[in-house]
Amino acid sequence: MQPPLLSIEDLRVTFATRRGPVEALRGVSLSVAPGESLGLVGESGSGKSVTAFAAARLLDRAGRITGGSVRFRGQDVTRLAAADLRAAHGQAIGMIFQNPRAALNPIRPIGRQLADVLMAGGLSKVQAKERALESLEAVRIRDAARRLDAYPHELSGGMCQRVMIALALACRPALLIADEPTTGLDVTTQKTVMDLVARLTAERGMAMILITHDLGLAAQYCGRIAVMEQGRLVEEGEPGALFAKPRHPYTKRLVAASPTPTSTLSDLVPESPRSPARPRPAPAPGTPPLLAVEGLGKMFGGAMAVEDVSFSLREGESLGLVGESGSGKSTTSRMICRLLDASAGKILFDGESIGTIPARDFHRSPHRRAIQIVFQDPTDSLNPRFSAFDCIAHPLKRLTPLRGEPLRLRVIESAERAGLPSALLDRFPHQLSGGQKARIGIARAIAVKPRLLVLDEPTAALDVSVQAGVLRLLDDLRREDGLAVLFVSHDLNVVRMMCERTLVLQGGRVVEEGVSRDLFRSPRTAYTRELLAAIPHFRPGQPRGLAAEPAA
Incomplete structure (x- = not known):
């Protein structure tokens, strides 16, 4: 057998924090052979990226390797001088970063x-x-x-x-490390990018480590999977066997929490810690919709990015908006939230026209509190100078009369409902993982108790188990509070579970709409069928094929 290209033995990494040292890796051992593809999966904070960054000697100043060894082609890279490291990088290890x-x-x-x-x-x-x-x-x-x-x-x-x-x-490095390379990409672009990576690494005989929280993606593109939990490697094996019959309780939870074409929210969260939602009575027949969009359009630089989009949304209803990047999903959601001015059409909220209010003035409208959005990029949407507590408290201070102890309790309640432990509220965004920052964005939006919640890829950065809990939370909020939800997402399995109706956008236009169950079961357009075919699923025991990809 060939010696391993990368060999990690009993690796330990510690980070210096204001509260003292934190051990991020606790004796991780794994190896990667030449030409092998290894999937590194686990929740946010499990140590996936720290393992890769330590192997590539890219830890920040606060991180320090405190034990173990990292050998690349037999040489211990933890002992290389900075000049030797610069010479080795590029020809030895290539890195695709998350953002x-x-x-x-x-x-x-x-x-x-x-x-x-x-x-x-x-x-x-x-x-x-x-x-x-x-x-x-x-x-x-x-x-x-x-x-x-x-x-x-x-x-x-x-x-x-x-x-x-x-x-x-x-x-032309010998090892490629891909750290969440498809986060935020739509399913067809994700498939194109991953097929491209897999083809190039295969053609050049390169090894690859794919870091991801998407178990379906790991199963489709990796020959071996390593599962990490709290800085330890708990299980590894071939994806078909590992995902079909996981042995470790943590792996079992990850597999159970991963959406499939037939799963429901109850399947993902069988024992929710919250009491069952108590649905509010449905609006009486003839009640006008909470949100009505008629002929909505937006022009950028002489080209129509959104054209003639119309739909309505009742209290307590959830509507999915799906399509590729550039299809107009986010532009539509931002016009509805009054962050962008429309070029054409009407936006009616609770019977009142809000599309005529300039976006720059909407913060003074009484509807500002009622319409909230969770943004796709949790890092860019948070003030880096605010602690997590301040990020959540900011809209409460601007839009509600809460102050002092009531405000503090509302912040803590909102954070915990979004899956963010109160112990993290004094940390700043750069001290939190991508998933934790995404939870701040959700907590900030629900803190003011809105009537319409626009979710722009809200779970793209979340690991599957946290995603399942957040989805159950959002669904409970919708049912209990009559909260209307516009769900913009590239994860079609999530849209199918969360949304009663779905709109499919292509090139700024609605090409298909209908009841989610029927649309996903029998799509009418070739475009919708292409989107559904690109979803990575668990296929234990089945070969992974690669399709030709078009140029961007």
Whole structure:
């Protein structure tokens, strides 16, 4: 047998915090063979990313390897000097980071960023420019020569992710570490990106570590799975056997909490700690809808991003809005929340036209408290200078009369209902995981007790077990309080469970709508069928095939 490419033995990592040292890894041991694909799964805070960052020697200043070894091609990288590490990086280990926009330099064209990496690897300026173009062409970016001069903000999320892949693979490393590479991407873009990564690593004989909280994604693209819990590796094996018959109680909980095409919220959370929801009486026949959207349109730079979108939403009803990136989902939700002005159409809330109120003035409207949104990117939507407590308290101070002890109790209640322990409320966003920051966004939105909650990919950053609890919470809120929910998501399994009706958007237009159960069972349009076919599911024992992907 070949010796392992990467061998981690009894690895221990400790972080210095204001409350003293925290042991993030507690004796992790694993190995990756040349050409192997390993999936590293577990909840937020389980140590997945810390393991990868320690192996690549990318821990921040607060993190320190306190025990064990990390051997790459037999050499202990924990003992390498900084200069040797810089020389090894690129040719040895490539990294795809979780947030491509945050990882890319916003004021430098992507072609120059690629050239920087290549010149650091020993190429001349001319050679680096040629290889940069080849790297973009390898990740199937259309008009690659023109894109060399583009800045990250000029590219879609999927294209930024492809640029990150090009950067990671530019120096042809032996090991690729992909840290949540598809978070926030729609299902078709996710499939395209992962098929691309799998194909390139296979063609180049590279090993890959895929860090993800999506067990279906890990099952589809990895030959072996390692499960982590609280800094320890608790179980590993081939995905078919491991997910079909998990042995460890923690793995069993992860598998049970993962949505499937037939699962229900009760399946995901069989023993909810909260009492069963007590549904409010349904509105009387003829009651006007809480929200009515008629012929909504939005133009950007002379092109229609949203065109002629119409729907209604009653109190206590949930409506799913699905489609690929660029289909108009988020633009529609922001117009409804009055964060964007519409170019055409009407928005009626509780019978009153709110579309005529300029977005810049809506904060003075009495409807501001009634309409709340949970944003897709938890990091960018939180004030980095606010503690978690202050983030949740801020809208309460602006929109309610609560002060002092009542305000503090409301903040704690909202945080705990969103799955955020009160012990974390004094931490700042940079001290929290992506999942914990997402929970702050949910707590902040529900704290003011709105009537309409717009959820823009609210669980994209959450691990499956926390996602299940949050989904049950949101469903209970809808039933108990008569809360109307507009659910924007690329996770079609979640939309099927959460939403009574679903609208499918393509190119800014509604191409299909109907009762969720019927739409998911028998989609009428080819576009909807394509979306459903791209969902990664558990397929224990079945081979994983790769489809050809188009250029971006």
